[in-house]
Amino acid sequence: MKAVVWHGVGDIRLDDVPEPKIQDRHDAVVRITTSAICGTDLHFVRGTVPGLAQGRILGHEAVGIVEETGTGVRNFRPGDRVVVPSTVACGVCSYCRAGYYAQCDNANPNGKQGSTTFFGGPEAAGGLDGLQAEFARVPFAHTGLVPLPDSVDDASAILLSDIMPTSWFGARLAEVSSGDTVAVLGAGPVGQLAAVAARLQGAGRVIVVDGVPDRLSLARDQHAETVDFNAEDPVEAIREMTGGIGVDRVIEAVGVDAEHPERGPAAVGESEKRRFDEEGDLAAPVQNPDRHGTWRPGDAPSQAMRWAVDLVAKAGTIGVTGVYPPHADRFPFGAAMQRNLTLRMGNCHHRRYIPRLVSMVASGVLDTTPFITRWADTEGAIAAYEHFDRREQGWTKVALDTA
Structure with a gap:
Protein backbone atom coordinates (compact mmCIF):
# COMPACT_ATOMS: atom_id res chain seq x y z
CA MET A 1 0.00 0.00 0.00
CA LYS A 2 1.04 3.64 -0.41
CA ALA A 3 1.93 5.67 2.70
CA VAL A 4 3.69 8.89 3.69
CA VAL A 5 6.86 7.73 5.47
CA TRP A 6 9.38 9.63 7.62
CA HIS A 7 13.00 8.81 6.78
CA GLY A 8 14.69 11.56 8.79
CA VAL A 9 14.54 15.26 9.57
CA GLY A 10 13.77 17.00 6.27
CA ASP A 11 13.12 13.70 4.48
CA ILE A 12 9.63 12.30 3.88
CA ARG A 13 8.61 10.08 0.99
CA LEU A 14 5.60 8.34 -0.51
CA ASP A 15 6.54 4.66 -0.18
CA ASP A 16 5.08 1.24 -0.83
CA VAL A 17 4.79 -0.50 2.55
CA PRO A 18 3.16 -3.72 3.79
CA GLU A 19 -0.50 -3.59 4.78
CA PRO A 20 -1.13 -3.78 8.54
CA LYS A 21 -2.46 -6.90 10.23
CA ILE A 22 -4.45 -7.65 13.37
CA GLN A 23 -1.91 -8.08 16.20
CA ASP A 24 -4.18 -8.15 19.24
CA ARG A 25 -7.77 -9.23 19.78
CA HIS A 26 -8.76 -5.59 20.47
CA ASP A 27 -7.34 -4.36 17.14
CA ALA A 28 -9.15 -3.32 14.00
CA VAL A 29 -7.83 -2.69 10.51
CA VAL A 30 -9.40 0.36 8.88
CA ARG A 31 -9.33 1.24 5.20
CA ILE A 32 -8.57 4.96 5.19
CA THR A 33 -10.76 6.99 2.87
CA THR A 34 -9.65 10.47 3.99
CA SER A 35 -6.66 11.63 6.00
CA ALA A 36 -5.12 15.06 6.61
CA ILE A 37 -1.84 16.86 7.26
CA CYS A 38 -1.39 18.49 10.67
CA GLY A 39 1.07 21.04 12.01
CA THR A 40 2.24 18.35 14.42
CA ASP A 41 3.42 16.31 11.42
CA LEU A 42 5.55 19.29 10.42
CA HIS A 43 7.24 19.30 13.84
CA PHE A 44 8.67 15.86 13.05
CA VAL A 45 9.89 16.84 9.59
CA ARG A 46 11.35 20.12 10.85
CA GLY A 47 13.13 18.47 13.78
CA THR A 48 11.39 20.29 16.63
CA VAL A 49 9.89 17.07 18.01
CA PRO A 50 12.50 14.28 17.95
CA GLY A 51 12.38 10.54 18.40
CA LEU A 52 10.67 9.12 15.31
CA ALA A 53 11.92 5.80 14.05
CA GLN A 54 13.09 5.75 10.45
CA GLY A 55 10.34 4.25 8.33
CA ARG A 56 7.48 5.48 10.54
CA ILE A 57 4.24 6.18 8.67
CA LEU A 58 3.07 9.72 9.46
CA GLY A 59 -0.37 11.12 10.20
CA HIS A 60 -2.91 11.01 13.01
CA GLU A 61 -6.16 12.12 11.35
CA ALA A 62 -8.44 9.74 9.48
CA VAL A 63 -11.90 8.70 8.42
CA GLY A 64 -12.37 5.24 7.03
CA ILE A 65 -14.21 1.94 6.80
CA VAL A 66 -13.63 -1.02 9.10
CA GLU A 67 -12.08 -3.91 7.16
CA GLU A 68 -11.40 -6.43 9.94
CA THR A 69 -11.76 -6.65 13.71
CA GLY A 70 -10.18 -8.74 16.41
CA THR A 71 -12.30 -11.01 18.56
CA GLY A 72 -12.32 -8.51 21.43
CA VAL A 73 -13.97 -5.75 19.38
CA ARG A 74 -17.68 -6.25 20.04
CA ASN A 75 -19.10 -2.92 18.84
CA PHE A 76 -17.87 -2.67 15.24
CA ARG A 77 -18.03 -4.89 12.19
CA PRO A 78 -16.53 -4.76 8.70
CA GLY A 79 -18.21 -2.09 6.59
CA ASP A 80 -18.81 0.41 9.41
CA ARG A 81 -17.78 4.00 8.64
CA VAL A 82 -15.72 5.50 11.44
CA VAL A 83 -13.64 8.48 12.48
CA VAL A 84 -10.34 7.58 14.17
CA PRO A 85 -9.41 9.64 17.26
CA SER A 86 -5.81 10.81 17.03
CA THR A 87 -4.81 9.64 20.50
CA VAL A 88 -4.97 5.99 21.53
CA ALA A 89 -6.72 4.88 24.72
CA CYS A 90 -7.72 1.57 26.26
CA GLY A 91 -11.08 2.71 27.65
CA VAL A 92 -10.80 0.70 30.87
CA CYS A 93 -8.08 2.27 33.04
CA SER A 94 -8.87 4.88 35.67
CA TYR A 95 -7.69 7.73 33.45
CA CYS A 96 -9.86 6.72 30.49
CA ARG A 97 -12.87 6.16 32.71
CA ALA A 98 -12.43 9.67 34.10
CA GLY A 99 -12.26 11.10 30.56
CA TYR A 100 -8.48 11.67 30.54
CA TYR A 101 -7.93 9.50 27.48
CA ALA A 102 -4.66 11.19 26.52
CA GLN A 103 -3.13 9.89 29.77
CA CYS A 104 -4.21 6.27 29.33
CA ASP A 105 -2.24 3.88 31.53
CA ASN A 106 -2.26 1.00 29.04
CA ALA A 107 -1.89 2.44 25.53
CA ASN A 108 1.79 3.31 25.70
CA PRO A 109 4.13 0.29 25.58
CA ASN A 110 6.66 2.34 27.58
CA GLY A 111 4.55 1.83 30.71
CA LYS A 112 2.34 3.84 33.02
CA GLN A 113 4.72 6.81 33.08
CA GLY A 114 4.76 6.95 29.31
CA SER A 115 3.48 10.01 27.49
CA THR A 116 0.34 10.41 25.40
CA THR A 117 0.09 7.73 22.72
CA PHE A 118 -0.88 8.84 19.23
CA PHE A 119 -0.64 7.63 15.65
CA GLY A 120 2.41 8.48 13.59
CA GLY A 121 4.46 9.76 16.50
CA PRO A 122 7.84 9.20 18.17
CA GLU A 123 8.81 6.12 20.16
CA ALA A 124 8.05 7.94 23.42
CA ALA A 125 4.47 8.38 22.17
CA GLY A 126 3.98 4.69 21.51
CA GLY A 127 5.84 4.26 18.22
CA LEU A 128 2.67 3.52 16.22
CA ASP A 129 2.43 3.84 12.48
CA GLY A 130 0.21 6.68 11.35
CA LEU A 131 -2.87 7.23 9.26
CA GLN A 132 -1.58 8.81 6.04
CA ALA A 133 -1.85 5.44 4.35
CA GLU A 134 -4.36 3.26 2.57
CA PHE A 135 -4.88 1.05 5.65
CA ALA A 136 -4.13 1.40 9.36
CA ARG A 137 -4.15 -0.79 12.45
CA VAL A 138 -6.14 0.75 15.31
CA PRO A 139 -5.35 -0.64 18.79
CA PHE A 140 -8.13 -0.76 21.41
CA ALA A 141 -10.61 -0.33 18.56
CA HIS A 142 -13.63 -0.71 20.85
CA THR A 143 -12.62 2.71 22.24
CA GLY A 144 -10.43 4.01 19.42
CA LEU A 145 -13.14 4.24 16.77
CA VAL A 146 -16.22 6.45 16.70
CA PRO A 147 -19.11 5.53 14.37
CA LEU A 148 -20.27 7.97 11.71
CA PRO A 149 -23.88 8.32 10.55
CA ASP A 150 -24.53 8.34 6.81
CA SER A 151 -25.45 12.03 7.03
CA VAL A 152 -21.85 12.96 7.97
CA ASP A 153 -19.60 12.60 4.94
CA ASP A 154 -15.81 12.44 4.95
CA ALA A 155 -15.39 16.17 4.30
CA SER A 156 -17.52 16.93 7.35
CA ALA A 157 -15.85 14.28 9.51
CA ILE A 158 -12.11 14.49 8.87
CA LEU A 159 -11.53 17.51 11.12
CA LEU A 160 -13.32 15.65 13.92
CA SER A 161 -10.40 13.22 14.14
CA ASP A 162 -8.06 15.79 15.71
CA ILE A 163 -8.38 19.47 14.81
CA GLY A 346 -1.86 19.27 27.49
CA ASN A 347 -2.77 16.82 24.77
CA CYS A 348 -6.40 16.55 23.78
CA HIS A 349 -8.57 13.74 25.16
CA HIS A 350 -10.03 13.18 21.70
CA ARG A 351 -12.31 10.26 22.52
CA ARG A 352 -14.01 12.37 25.21
CA TYR A 353 -15.22 15.01 22.76
CA ILE A 354 -15.60 13.34 19.34
CA PRO A 355 -19.01 11.66 19.87
CA ARG A 356 -20.57 14.98 20.88
CA LEU A 357 -18.92 16.77 17.96
CA VAL A 358 -20.20 14.13 15.51
CA SER A 359 -23.72 14.80 16.82
CA MET A 360 -23.21 18.56 16.44
CA VAL A 361 -22.17 18.11 12.80
CA ALA A 362 -25.04 15.72 12.10
CA SER A 363 -27.55 18.19 13.55
CA GLY A 364 -26.17 21.16 11.65
CA VAL A 365 -24.91 23.02 14.71
CA LEU A 366 -21.29 22.71 13.56
CA ASP A 367 -19.81 22.88 10.05
CA THR A 368 -16.06 22.32 9.75
CA THR A 369 -15.90 22.06 5.96
CA PRO A 370 -15.00 25.74 5.29
CA PHE A 371 -11.72 25.18 7.11
CA ILE A 372 -10.46 22.54 4.69
CA THR A 373 -8.75 24.86 2.25
CA ARG A 374 -7.08 22.27 -0.01
CA TRP A 375 -7.59 18.66 -1.05
CA ALA A 376 -4.81 16.46 -2.42
CA ASP A 377 -4.65 12.83 -3.45
CA THR A 378 -2.11 10.35 -2.15
CA GLU A 379 0.27 10.88 -5.06
CA GLY A 380 0.37 14.60 -4.31
CA ALA A 381 0.90 14.23 -0.56
CA ILE A 382 4.58 15.24 -0.43
CA ALA A 383 3.99 18.36 -2.52
CA ALA A 384 1.04 19.19 -0.27
CA TYR A 385 3.33 18.93 2.77
CA GLU A 386 5.71 21.41 1.15
CA HIS A 387 2.98 23.95 0.38
CA PHE A 388 1.60 23.62 3.90
CA ASP A 389 5.02 23.92 5.49
CA ARG A 390 5.69 27.20 3.65
CA ARG A 391 2.31 28.59 4.76
CA GLU A 392 1.49 29.35 1.15
CA GLN A 393 -1.76 31.12 0.34
CA GLY A 394 -4.72 28.77 0.43
CA TRP A 395 -2.86 25.95 2.23
CA THR A 396 -4.18 26.45 5.77
CA LYS A 397 -5.58 22.91 6.10
CA VAL A 398 -4.94 20.04 3.70
CA ALA A 399 -7.09 16.93 3.50
CA LEU A 400 -5.81 13.84 1.68
CA ASP A 401 -8.22 11.78 -0.38
CA THR A 402 -6.69 8.35 0.17
CA ALA A 403 -9.62 6.53 -1.41
Whole structure:
Protein backbone atom coordinates (compact mmCIF):
# COMPACT_ATOMS: atom_id res chain seq x y z
CA MET A 1 0.00 0.00 0.00
CA LYS A 2 1.04 3.64 -0.41
CA ALA A 3 1.93 5.67 2.70
CA VAL A 4 3.69 8.89 3.69
CA VAL A 5 6.86 7.73 5.47
CA TRP A 6 9.38 9.63 7.62
CA HIS A 7 13.00 8.81 6.78
CA GLY A 8 14.69 11.56 8.79
CA VAL A 9 14.54 15.26 9.57
CA GLY A 10 13.77 17.00 6.27
CA ASP A 11 13.12 13.70 4.48
CA ILE A 12 9.63 12.30 3.88
CA ARG A 13 8.61 10.08 0.99
CA LEU A 14 5.60 8.34 -0.51
CA ASP A 15 6.54 4.66 -0.18
CA ASP A 16 5.08 1.24 -0.83
CA VAL A 17 4.79 -0.50 2.55
CA PRO A 18 3.16 -3.72 3.79
CA GLU A 19 -0.50 -3.59 4.78
CA PRO A 20 -1.13 -3.78 8.54
CA LYS A 21 -2.46 -6.90 10.23
CA ILE A 22 -4.45 -7.65 13.37
CA GLN A 23 -1.91 -8.08 16.20
CA ASP A 24 -4.18 -8.15 19.24
CA ARG A 25 -7.77 -9.23 19.78
CA HIS A 26 -8.76 -5.59 20.47
CA ASP A 27 -7.34 -4.36 17.14
CA ALA A 28 -9.15 -3.32 14.00
CA VAL A 29 -7.83 -2.69 10.51
CA VAL A 30 -9.40 0.36 8.88
CA ARG A 31 -9.33 1.24 5.20
CA ILE A 32 -8.57 4.96 5.19
CA THR A 33 -10.76 6.99 2.87
CA THR A 34 -9.65 10.47 3.99
CA SER A 35 -6.66 11.63 6.00
CA ALA A 36 -5.12 15.06 6.61
CA ILE A 37 -1.84 16.86 7.26
CA CYS A 38 -1.39 18.49 10.67
CA GLY A 39 1.07 21.04 12.01
CA THR A 40 2.24 18.35 14.42
CA ASP A 41 3.42 16.31 11.42
CA LEU A 42 5.55 19.29 10.42
CA HIS A 43 7.24 19.30 13.84
CA PHE A 44 8.67 15.86 13.05
CA VAL A 45 9.89 16.84 9.59
CA ARG A 46 11.35 20.12 10.85
CA GLY A 47 13.13 18.47 13.78
CA THR A 48 11.39 20.29 16.63
CA VAL A 49 9.89 17.07 18.01
CA PRO A 50 12.50 14.28 17.95
CA GLY A 51 12.38 10.54 18.40
CA LEU A 52 10.67 9.12 15.31
CA ALA A 53 11.92 5.80 14.05
CA GLN A 54 13.09 5.75 10.45
CA GLY A 55 10.34 4.25 8.33
CA ARG A 56 7.48 5.48 10.54
CA ILE A 57 4.24 6.18 8.67
CA LEU A 58 3.07 9.72 9.46
CA GLY A 59 -0.37 11.12 10.20
CA HIS A 60 -2.91 11.01 13.01
CA GLU A 61 -6.16 12.12 11.35
CA ALA A 62 -8.44 9.74 9.48
CA VAL A 63 -11.90 8.70 8.42
CA GLY A 64 -12.37 5.24 7.03
CA ILE A 65 -14.21 1.94 6.80
CA VAL A 66 -13.63 -1.02 9.10
CA GLU A 67 -12.08 -3.91 7.16
CA GLU A 68 -11.40 -6.43 9.94
CA THR A 69 -11.76 -6.65 13.71
CA GLY A 70 -10.18 -8.74 16.41
CA THR A 71 -12.30 -11.01 18.56
CA GLY A 72 -12.32 -8.51 21.43
CA VAL A 73 -13.97 -5.75 19.38
CA ARG A 74 -17.68 -6.25 20.04
CA ASN A 75 -19.10 -2.92 18.84
CA PHE A 76 -17.87 -2.67 15.24
CA ARG A 77 -18.03 -4.89 12.19
CA PRO A 78 -16.53 -4.76 8.70
CA GLY A 79 -18.21 -2.09 6.59
CA ASP A 80 -18.81 0.41 9.41
CA ARG A 81 -17.78 4.00 8.64
CA VAL A 82 -15.72 5.50 11.44
CA VAL A 83 -13.64 8.48 12.48
CA VAL A 84 -10.34 7.58 14.17
CA PRO A 85 -9.41 9.64 17.26
CA SER A 86 -5.81 10.81 17.03
CA THR A 87 -4.81 9.64 20.50
CA VAL A 88 -4.97 5.99 21.53
CA ALA A 89 -6.72 4.88 24.72
CA CYS A 90 -7.72 1.57 26.26
CA GLY A 91 -11.08 2.71 27.65
CA VAL A 92 -10.80 0.70 30.87
CA CYS A 93 -8.08 2.27 33.04
CA SER A 94 -8.87 4.88 35.67
CA TYR A 95 -7.69 7.73 33.45
CA CYS A 96 -9.86 6.72 30.49
CA ARG A 97 -12.87 6.16 32.71
CA ALA A 98 -12.43 9.67 34.10
CA GLY A 99 -12.26 11.10 30.56
CA TYR A 100 -8.48 11.67 30.54
CA TYR A 101 -7.93 9.50 27.48
CA ALA A 102 -4.66 11.19 26.52
CA GLN A 103 -3.13 9.89 29.77
CA CYS A 104 -4.21 6.27 29.33
CA ASP A 105 -2.24 3.88 31.53
CA ASN A 106 -2.26 1.00 29.04
CA ALA A 107 -1.89 2.44 25.53
CA ASN A 108 1.79 3.31 25.70
CA PRO A 109 4.13 0.29 25.58
CA ASN A 110 6.66 2.34 27.58
CA GLY A 111 4.55 1.83 30.71
CA LYS A 112 2.34 3.84 33.02
CA GLN A 113 4.72 6.81 33.08
CA GLY A 114 4.76 6.95 29.31
CA SER A 115 3.48 10.01 27.49
CA THR A 116 0.34 10.41 25.40
CA THR A 117 0.09 7.73 22.72
CA PHE A 118 -0.88 8.84 19.23
CA PHE A 119 -0.64 7.63 15.65
CA GLY A 120 2.41 8.48 13.59
CA GLY A 121 4.46 9.76 16.50
CA PRO A 122 7.84 9.20 18.17
CA GLU A 123 8.81 6.12 20.16
CA ALA A 124 8.05 7.94 23.42
CA ALA A 125 4.47 8.38 22.17
CA GLY A 126 3.98 4.69 21.51
CA GLY A 127 5.84 4.26 18.22
CA LEU A 128 2.67 3.52 16.22
CA ASP A 129 2.43 3.84 12.48
CA GLY A 130 0.21 6.68 11.35
CA LEU A 131 -2.87 7.23 9.26
CA GLN A 132 -1.58 8.81 6.04
CA ALA A 133 -1.85 5.44 4.35
CA GLU A 134 -4.36 3.26 2.57
CA PHE A 135 -4.88 1.05 5.65
CA ALA A 136 -4.13 1.40 9.36
CA ARG A 137 -4.15 -0.79 12.45
CA VAL A 138 -6.14 0.75 15.31
CA PRO A 139 -5.35 -0.64 18.79
CA PHE A 140 -8.13 -0.76 21.41
CA ALA A 141 -10.61 -0.33 18.56
CA HIS A 142 -13.63 -0.71 20.85
CA THR A 143 -12.62 2.71 22.24
CA GLY A 144 -10.43 4.01 19.42
CA LEU A 145 -13.14 4.24 16.77
CA VAL A 146 -16.22 6.45 16.70
CA PRO A 147 -19.11 5.53 14.37
CA LEU A 148 -20.27 7.97 11.71
CA PRO A 149 -23.88 8.32 10.55
CA ASP A 150 -24.53 8.34 6.81
CA SER A 151 -25.45 12.03 7.03
CA VAL A 152 -21.85 12.96 7.97
CA ASP A 153 -19.60 12.60 4.94
CA ASP A 154 -15.81 12.44 4.95
CA ALA A 155 -15.39 16.17 4.30
CA SER A 156 -17.52 16.93 7.35
CA ALA A 157 -15.85 14.28 9.51
CA ILE A 158 -12.11 14.49 8.87
CA LEU A 159 -11.53 17.51 11.12
CA LEU A 160 -13.32 15.65 13.92
CA SER A 161 -10.40 13.22 14.14
CA ASP A 162 -8.06 15.79 15.71
CA ILE A 163 -8.38 19.47 14.81
CA MET A 164 -11.92 20.17 16.05
CA PRO A 165 -11.67 18.23 19.32
CA THR A 166 -8.27 19.80 20.00
CA SER A 167 -9.78 23.23 19.43
CA TRP A 168 -12.74 22.40 21.68
CA PHE A 169 -10.31 21.15 24.31
CA GLY A 170 -8.30 24.38 24.02
CA ALA A 171 -11.37 26.44 24.82
CA ARG A 172 -12.12 24.16 27.75
CA LEU A 173 -8.55 24.53 29.04
CA ALA A 174 -8.88 28.30 28.81
CA GLU A 175 -12.13 28.09 30.81
CA VAL A 176 -14.09 30.06 28.22
CA SER A 177 -17.52 31.03 29.54
CA SER A 178 -20.41 33.31 28.66
CA GLY A 179 -19.41 36.80 27.66
CA ASP A 180 -15.65 36.25 27.79
CA THR A 181 -13.27 38.11 25.52
CA VAL A 182 -10.94 35.47 24.08
CA ALA A 183 -7.68 35.81 22.17
CA VAL A 184 -6.61 32.94 19.93
CA LEU A 185 -2.90 32.93 19.12
CA GLY A 186 -2.36 31.31 15.73
CA ALA A 187 -4.73 31.22 12.76
CA GLY A 188 -3.73 27.81 11.51
CA PRO A 189 -6.29 24.98 11.51
CA VAL A 190 -6.50 24.64 15.31
CA GLY A 191 -6.64 28.40 15.78
CA GLN A 192 -9.45 28.76 13.26
CA LEU A 193 -11.55 26.11 14.94
CA ALA A 194 -10.59 27.35 18.41
CA ALA A 195 -12.37 30.56 17.45
CA VAL A 196 -15.42 28.46 16.49
CA ALA A 197 -15.22 26.49 19.74
CA ALA A 198 -14.88 29.64 21.84
CA ARG A 199 -18.05 31.04 20.27
CA LEU A 200 -19.95 27.79 20.82
CA GLN A 201 -18.81 27.78 24.46
CA GLY A 202 -20.14 31.27 25.07
CA ALA A 203 -17.41 33.79 24.18
CA GLY A 204 -18.75 37.24 23.57
CA ARG A 205 -15.76 38.39 21.57
CA VAL A 206 -12.96 36.52 19.76
CA ILE A 207 -9.67 38.09 18.61
CA VAL A 208 -7.31 36.04 16.40
CA VAL A 209 -3.59 36.86 16.15
CA ASP A 210 -1.38 35.73 13.26
CA GLY A 211 1.00 37.08 10.64
CA VAL A 212 -0.22 35.28 7.50
CA PRO A 213 -2.74 37.39 5.53
CA ASP A 214 -4.92 34.64 4.07
CA ARG A 215 -5.20 32.92 7.45
CA LEU A 216 -6.32 36.18 9.01
CA SER A 217 -8.82 36.56 6.16
CA LEU A 218 -10.21 33.09 6.92
CA ALA A 219 -10.64 34.13 10.56
CA ARG A 220 -12.52 37.26 9.46
CA ASP A 221 -14.82 35.06 7.38
CA GLN A 222 -16.22 33.80 10.70
CA HIS A 223 -16.37 37.38 12.03
CA ALA A 224 -13.46 37.11 14.43
CA GLU A 225 -11.52 40.30 15.03
CA THR A 226 -7.98 39.97 13.74
CA VAL A 227 -4.53 41.31 14.63
CA ASP A 228 -1.61 41.03 12.17
CA PHE A 229 1.55 40.81 14.28
CA ASN A 230 3.61 42.00 11.30
CA ALA A 231 1.61 45.24 11.15
CA GLU A 232 1.08 46.05 14.84
CA ASP A 233 2.26 44.96 18.25
CA PRO A 234 -0.32 42.33 19.27
CA VAL A 235 0.01 43.03 22.99
CA GLU A 236 -0.49 46.76 22.58
CA ALA A 237 -3.27 46.29 20.02
CA ILE A 238 -5.24 43.95 22.26
CA ARG A 239 -4.80 46.16 25.28
CA GLU A 240 -6.15 49.07 23.25
CA MET A 241 -9.06 46.93 22.02
CA THR A 242 -9.94 45.93 25.58
CA GLY A 243 -9.74 49.27 27.34
CA GLY A 244 -6.24 48.62 28.67
CA ILE A 245 -7.30 45.45 30.51
CA GLY A 246 -6.40 42.55 28.24
CA VAL A 247 -8.48 39.53 27.30
CA ASP A 248 -10.13 37.21 29.81
CA ARG A 249 -8.88 34.01 28.16
CA VAL A 250 -6.14 33.01 25.73
CA ILE A 251 -6.01 29.87 23.59
CA GLU A 252 -2.43 29.26 22.47
CA ALA A 253 -2.63 27.29 19.21
CA VAL A 254 0.91 27.79 17.90
CA GLY A 255 3.50 25.78 19.80
CA VAL A 256 7.23 25.37 19.42
CA ASP A 257 7.39 26.42 15.76
CA ALA A 258 6.27 29.99 16.51
CA GLU A 259 7.62 32.81 14.34
CA HIS A 260 8.60 36.27 15.53
CA PRO A 261 7.37 39.33 13.57
CA GLU A 262 9.32 40.04 10.41
CA ARG A 263 8.53 43.76 10.45
CA GLY A 264 6.40 46.38 12.16
CA PRO A 265 6.43 47.69 15.74
CA ALA A 266 6.71 44.20 17.27
CA ALA A 267 9.79 43.20 15.27
CA VAL A 268 12.43 41.85 17.63
CA GLY A 269 15.69 43.59 18.46
CA GLU A 270 19.12 42.04 18.36
CA SER A 271 19.07 40.84 21.98
CA GLU A 272 15.68 39.17 21.54
CA LYS A 273 16.82 37.62 18.28
CA ARG A 274 19.87 36.14 20.01
CA ARG A 275 17.63 34.72 22.73
CA PHE A 276 15.29 33.19 20.18
CA ASP A 277 18.22 31.80 18.18
CA GLU A 278 19.45 30.07 21.32
CA GLU A 279 15.97 28.70 21.98
CA GLY A 280 15.77 27.47 18.39
CA ASP A 281 19.04 25.57 18.65
CA LEU A 282 17.77 23.87 21.81
CA ALA A 283 14.32 23.15 20.37
CA ALA A 284 15.65 21.64 17.13
CA PRO A 285 19.24 20.44 17.62
CA VAL A 286 18.99 18.46 14.36
CA GLN A 287 17.81 20.46 11.36
CA ASN A 288 17.79 19.75 7.64
CA PRO A 289 15.98 22.48 5.69
CA ASP A 290 16.05 21.95 1.94
CA ARG A 291 17.38 24.48 -0.55
CA HIS A 292 13.91 26.01 -0.98
CA GLY A 293 13.67 26.74 2.73
CA THR A 294 11.16 23.98 3.41
CA TRP A 295 11.29 22.18 6.78
CA ARG A 296 12.80 25.16 8.59
CA PRO A 297 11.86 25.25 12.31
CA GLY A 298 10.14 28.29 13.75
CA ASP A 299 12.52 31.09 14.68
CA ALA A 300 10.95 32.04 18.05
CA PRO A 301 9.89 28.93 20.03
CA SER A 302 8.57 30.80 23.08
CA GLN A 303 7.06 33.79 21.24
CA ALA A 304 3.42 32.71 21.44
CA MET A 305 3.62 31.88 25.15
CA ARG A 306 5.31 35.19 25.94
CA TRP A 307 2.57 37.07 24.13
CA ALA A 308 -0.08 34.98 25.88
CA VAL A 309 1.23 36.00 29.30
CA ASP A 310 1.47 39.66 28.30
CA LEU A 311 -1.92 40.14 26.63
CA VAL A 312 -4.20 38.27 29.03
CA ALA A 313 -5.83 40.23 31.87
CA LYS A 314 -4.64 39.84 35.44
CA ALA A 315 -6.08 36.62 36.95
CA GLY A 316 -6.87 35.42 33.43
CA THR A 317 -6.53 31.90 32.04
CA ILE A 318 -4.29 30.54 29.28
CA GLY A 319 -5.12 27.23 27.59
CA VAL A 320 -2.24 25.72 25.63
CA THR A 321 -2.80 23.22 22.83
CA GLY A 322 0.27 24.19 20.78
CA VAL A 323 2.79 21.34 20.81
CA TYR A 324 5.94 21.69 22.93
CA PRO A 325 8.46 18.84 23.25
CA PRO A 326 9.80 17.89 26.70
CA HIS A 327 13.04 19.79 26.13
CA ALA A 328 11.26 23.12 25.45
CA ASP A 329 11.78 24.80 28.81
CA ARG A 330 11.74 28.55 28.14
CA PHE A 331 8.65 30.18 29.68
CA PRO A 332 8.05 33.52 31.47
CA PHE A 333 7.12 31.81 34.72
CA GLY A 334 7.78 34.82 36.95
CA ALA A 335 5.60 37.18 34.92
CA ALA A 336 2.74 34.65 34.97
CA MET A 337 3.04 34.16 38.71
CA GLN A 338 3.06 37.89 39.48
CA ARG A 339 -0.16 38.37 37.48
CA ASN A 340 -2.04 35.47 39.13
CA LEU A 341 -2.51 33.67 35.83
CA THR A 342 -3.97 30.20 35.51
CA LEU A 343 -2.11 27.98 33.02
CA ARG A 344 -3.70 24.81 31.70
CA MET A 345 -2.20 22.71 28.96
CA GLY A 346 -1.86 19.27 27.49
CA ASN A 347 -2.77 16.82 24.77
CA CYS A 348 -6.40 16.55 23.78
CA HIS A 349 -8.57 13.74 25.16
CA HIS A 350 -10.03 13.18 21.70
CA ARG A 351 -12.31 10.26 22.52
CA ARG A 352 -14.01 12.37 25.21
CA TYR A 353 -15.22 15.01 22.76
CA ILE A 354 -15.60 13.34 19.34
CA PRO A 355 -19.01 11.66 19.87
CA ARG A 356 -20.57 14.98 20.88
CA LEU A 357 -18.92 16.77 17.96
CA VAL A 358 -20.20 14.13 15.51
CA SER A 359 -23.72 14.80 16.82
CA MET A 360 -23.21 18.56 16.44
CA VAL A 361 -22.17 18.11 12.80
CA ALA A 362 -25.04 15.72 12.10
CA SER A 363 -27.55 18.19 13.55
CA GLY A 364 -26.17 21.16 11.65
CA VAL A 365 -24.91 23.02 14.71
CA LEU A 366 -21.29 22.71 13.56
CA ASP A 367 -19.81 22.88 10.05
CA THR A 368 -16.06 22.32 9.75
CA THR A 369 -15.90 22.06 5.96
CA PRO A 370 -15.00 25.74 5.29
CA PHE A 371 -11.72 25.18 7.11
CA ILE A 372 -10.46 22.54 4.69
CA THR A 373 -8.75 24.86 2.25
CA ARG A 374 -7.08 22.27 -0.01
CA TRP A 375 -7.59 18.66 -1.05
CA ALA A 376 -4.81 16.46 -2.42
CA ASP A 377 -4.65 12.83 -3.45
CA THR A 378 -2.11 10.35 -2.15
CA GLU A 379 0.27 10.88 -5.06
CA GLY A 380 0.37 14.60 -4.31
CA ALA A 381 0.90 14.23 -0.56
CA ILE A 382 4.58 15.24 -0.43
CA ALA A 383 3.99 18.36 -2.52
CA ALA A 384 1.04 19.19 -0.27
CA TYR A 385 3.33 18.93 2.77
CA GLU A 386 5.71 21.41 1.15
CA HIS A 387 2.98 23.95 0.38
CA PHE A 388 1.60 23.62 3.90
CA ASP A 389 5.02 23.92 5.49
CA ARG A 390 5.69 27.20 3.65
CA ARG A 391 2.31 28.59 4.76
CA GLU A 392 1.49 29.35 1.15
CA GLN A 393 -1.76 31.12 0.34
CA GLY A 394 -4.72 28.77 0.43
CA TRP A 395 -2.86 25.95 2.23
CA THR A 396 -4.18 26.45 5.77
CA LYS A 397 -5.58 22.91 6.10
CA VAL A 398 -4.94 20.04 3.70
CA ALA A 399 -7.09 16.93 3.50
CA LEU A 400 -5.81 13.84 1.68
CA ASP A 401 -8.22 11.78 -0.38
CA THR A 402 -6.69 8.35 0.17
CA ALA A 403 -9.62 6.53 -1.41
